[in-house]
Amino acid sequence: MTDTIIRDERRGDGGRARRQRMIAGTPQPGLPVRGLKGIVLLIACALVILPFLAVVSTSLADQQQVTEAGGYVLWPERPNLDAYRAILSGGVVSRALMVSIGITVAGTALSLTCVTLLAYSLSRAGSFLHKPILLTVLFTLFFTPGMIPTYLTVRQLGLLDSYWSLILPTMVGAFQVIIMRxxxxxxxxxxxxAARIDGANELQILTRIVLPLSKAVIAVIGLFNAVAYWNAFFNAVLYINDTEKWPLQLVLRTYVVDNAAFGVDTADIAGTVMPPAQSLQMAILVISLVPIALVYPFLQRHFAKGMLIGAVKG
Amino acid sequence: MSDMRISRRRFLEVTGGLAAVVAAPSLLSACGGEGGTSPSDAASANNAVRLPTYTPWDQVSPDLPATPEGVMAGFYSYPTPVDAFSSPPLAGAEPVEILTSLLGPLPPAAGDNAYWQELNTRVGTDLNLTMTPQADYPNKLATVFAGGDLPDIMLINTTLANRSDVLTRLCADLTEFLSGDAVNEYPFLANIPADSWPNMVYGGGIYAVPIPRAVVGTIFFSRADLIAERGLNPEPADFAEFRELAEGLTDAANNRWAFGGGDTGNGKNVITFVGNMLGVPNAWKEEGGAFTSEHETEERKEAIARTAELVQAGVFHPDAIGGKLQERELFGNGTLAFRSDGYAGWDILADTYPVEVGAVQAPKFDGGGPGVVRAGATSFGYTAFKKADPERIQQLLALCNWLAAPLGTSEFMFRKFGIEGTHYTMENGAPVRTAQGDTEVKVPLEYVADSPHVLGPRDRARVDAQRAYQEAAIPNIVRSAAEGLYSDASVNKGGQLTKIADDGALEIIAGRQPIEYWDTVVDNWRRQGGDEVRAELEAAFAEAH
Incomplete structure (x- = not known):
């Protein structure tokens, strides 16, 4: 993207030519400045990468090393997969992973469809019941129902123990509607x-004209939704009694919210040697991060663009 | 947008919590109908109810028997198990719906879990457990009560708002089945020590079955090996010697410190321990019907001042105060020499780390004998039943009885370890879990009903050390004067009041406020609800005596 232009600059002092490297129209700074910039960038990268490295390394470390380090290790000396084996044995986590993927994919698709349709109709002045619907949407932004009223509603709709209870209550976010609108x-x-003159109806205008122009905002809203569905666990606590339907985050939570957080309650009298608690927790972090980390690079382009929308006009 | 969702969820939690508190009384009175008891009726009746008679089960004798004062029984090895039941206790009964807490990883569902299937066979009916992670349990319980369809058995956590109302109006009265000698019908419930029962009494009736915990409570663990290595005195005789010990164990240059800030990161671990030297009461003390909170005593103020001095002396880890350390790991690798932990921590620390774990008894501040030991909570929670006909209640009690079969019974071995050969194998006289056992035997039955904890079975030296500690500590146990008395304000505002006191003490030991600031904190504590709790406790006490 950046053009490196080498151009001759002829000066008036006897026609001595001096070649200078130019990058995108700006002269390239000298070596010391570039070196300094490199160091600053390296430090900045390290600040981001080291915590990740510590998480992955700790998840692979054994008890002895975790104990010696007093918590986190930067490089596993005797790497092993015990923590992952402990979590993934028994099929509970892999099942929950499928549930979470299903909820995230279906939920994001439904959310995007509903939010887009609602936002588009509310963006056209004079659409059916424009004002009352807009006010209703805004109302939900400022007045949220409590946990118990929401629970009672879900229960009365017969959605307890149904995957729908994890999607419907949060499917349409008022704030998302407003951004998209x-x-x-x-x-x-x-x-x-112009489209209308060409004979397009409203649906065609939306699908052929508006949506292709809105990829950035759709990607952003889609990613936000996906992350929210992926990370949600509290609704499952309330609505899902059947543990086979628990999403990944809730299952993983049962490992993280362990005795350490509440003071020891009971010792395991069988004296089973479990992987270190710290390694387990870090392994859980890795497992729950991987899917988002896999998807993010593909959306990141739109994501950055979406963030800049409206920042500069022109 | 994701922020938006998170904040919304937080908002739901907060408003939901409030809604539960606000909605509960009206909701409860709606359900309770006539016959609700007023608090004064309740207190006078509390006095009248006879607690279940304690009859230790004696068909298997431990190596070290439990004492009536609360020293735990000890086992050096696994006894040969006896069959305590000849037939499934709930044969032919309807399936039992159970709501309980989950403190470990989620086990596979019944369909994929051979242990759970065998459990249902041995009990005689299906046990349908709804498990909820401990941190989210209060919210889950609030919604279940709001929805109105209660399970047959539910764990009531100690922080549930309006606990007395919930138990007496929504849950079954168990008095006729458990009071006095009636409990002998359920020998393993009769085997639960008397200490665990008083808090199960509300409104003049027994409304719950305890999940017993030993009275010994929190222990101040030490790295006995480090103390010996440096030739220090492991049994300080007064505060000065304790301080010497702490200073002797601290070596800043080598990142060695005496104390962390405890699990709450506010130095309460040490404040409490120094308080034990000074004889600070356990939560409340009572004199002639008047109640005084531990926070109001001069001794507590003194304990905070002395702890602040210890912080000044540099024997705390630099990140201890106001931070949260991985204390167990730091104890394990020698960075910290002391750690305050529940009694079960002894085995956890000694099993996890290759170190020698010791326990320090608090001496009197100025020497001349032992200090006090604060009694721990004697029940993990309250196992309550949905109202039902007597026959059903008897079935549920029979289930709890089965679940409370102690070490020495085949029922205990199955409950804790599963099926021999499938979930565990016996090696050198002790069970060792198989991979399948590690995964499947995680059904949280111990948070429905359980037998009293015992020391061991472990190697003799450790059991003896634990036993010796308890034998020395138990005579100095102080219980709260509020034990067995109920105060709504204490349950509903307890968390907030504790925070006021803890935050105030933290300001002082962190050196941001002088010790005189404690008076302001106590004033605030009284205004925010401390006085209200006191008034309720005094009223309850007056009624009961």
């Missing part, structure tokens, strides 16, 4: 008018 409103009306 604002984005749609920025799309020039002339484009819509």
């Amino acid at each position: 604002a984005f749609f409103q920025e799309i020039p009306g002339e484009l819509v008018d």
Whole structure:
């Protein structure tokens, strides 16, 4: 993307030519400055990478090393997969992983569809019941029901122990609707008018004109939704009694929220040697991070673009 | 947007919690109908109820028998198990719905869990457990009560708001089945020490079965090996010697410190221990019907001042105060020489780390004998039953009885370790879990009903050391004067009040406030609910005596 231009600069002092490296129109700084920048960047990268490395390394470390280090290790001396084996044995976690993937994919798709449709109709002045619906959406932004009313509603709808209870209550976020509506409103009306002259109906205008222009905002809202569905566990605590339907985060929580957080309660009288608690917790972090880390690079391009929308006009 | 969702969830939790507190009384009175008892009726009746008679089960004798004062029984090895039941206790009964807490990893569901299937066979009916991680349990319980469809058996956690109302109006009265000698019908419930029962009494009736915990409570563990290595005195005779010991164990240059800040990171571990030297009461003391909180005593103030001095002296880990350390790991690798932990921590620390774990008794501050030992909570929670006909209640009690079969019975071995050959094998006289056992035998039955904890079975030296500690500590046990008395304010505002006191003490030991600041803290503590708790406790006490 950056163009390196080497150009001759002829100066008036006897025609001596001096070649200078230019990067995107700016002269390239000298070696010391570049070195300093490199060091600063290295430190910045290390600040990001080291915690990750510590998490992965600790998850692979054995008890002796964790004890010697007093918690986190930077490099496992005797790497082993005991922590992962302990978590993944018995099939509970792998099952929960499938549940979470299902909820995330289905939930994100449903959320995006509903939010897009709602935001688009609310972005067109004069659409059916425009004002009351907009006010209702805004109302839910400012007044949220409590845990118990929400629970009672879910229960009365017969959704307890159903995957739907993990999707429907959070499917349409008012704030998302407002962001998307604002984005749609920025799309020039002339484009819509032109489409209409060409004979397109509202649905065609949405799918052929508006959505292709809105990839960035869709990616952003989609990612936000996916992360929220992926990380959600509290609704499952309340609505899902059947542990076979628990999402990954809730199952992993049973490892993290261990005795350490509540003072020891009972010692395991069989004297079973479990992997170190710290390694288990870090292994859990890795397991729950991987899917998001896999998806993020593909969305990141849109994500960055989406963040800049509206920042600069022109 | 994700922030938005998180904040919304937080908001739900907060408003939900409030809703539970606000909604519960009206909701409860709606369900309770006529016959609700007023607090004064309740207190006078509390006095009248006869607690279950304690009859230790004696078909298997431990190597070291339990004492009536609360020293735990000890086992050096696994006794040959006897069959305590000849037939499934709930044969032919309806399935039992159970709601309980989960403190470990989630076990596979019944369909994929050979242990759970065998459990159902041995009990005689299906046990349908709804398990909820401990941290989320209060919210789960609040929604279950709000929804109105209670399970047959539920664990009531100690922080549930309006606990007395919930138990007496929504749950079954167990008095006629458990009071006095009636409990002999359920020999393993009769085997639960008397210490665990008083808190099960509400409104003049027994409304729950305890999950017994030993009265010994929290222990101040030490790295006995480090103390010996440096030739220090492991049994300080007064505060000055204790301070010497702490200073002797501290070596800043080598990252060696005496204390961390405890699991709450506010130095309460040491404040409490120094308080034990000074004779600070356990939560509440009573004199002539008047109640005084531990926070209001001069001794408590003194304990905070002395702890602040210890912080100044540099014997605390530099990140201890106001931070949260991985204390167990740091104890294990020698960075910390002391750690305050529940009594079960002894085995956990000694099994996990290759170190010698010791326990320090608090001496009197100025010497001349032992200090006090604060009694621990004698029950993990309250196992309550949904209202039902007597026949069903008897079935549920029979289930709890089965679940409380102690070490020495085949029922205990199955409950804790599963099926021999499948979930565990016996090696050198002790069970060793198989991989399948590690995964499947995680059904949290111990948070439905359990037998009293015992020391061991472990190697003789450790059991003897634990036993010796308890024999020395138990005579100095102080119980709270509020034990067995109920105060709504104490349950509903307890967390907030504890925070006021802890935060105030933290300000002082961190050196941000002088010790005089403690008076302001106590004033605030009284205004925010401390006085209200006192008034309720005094009223309850007056009624009961």
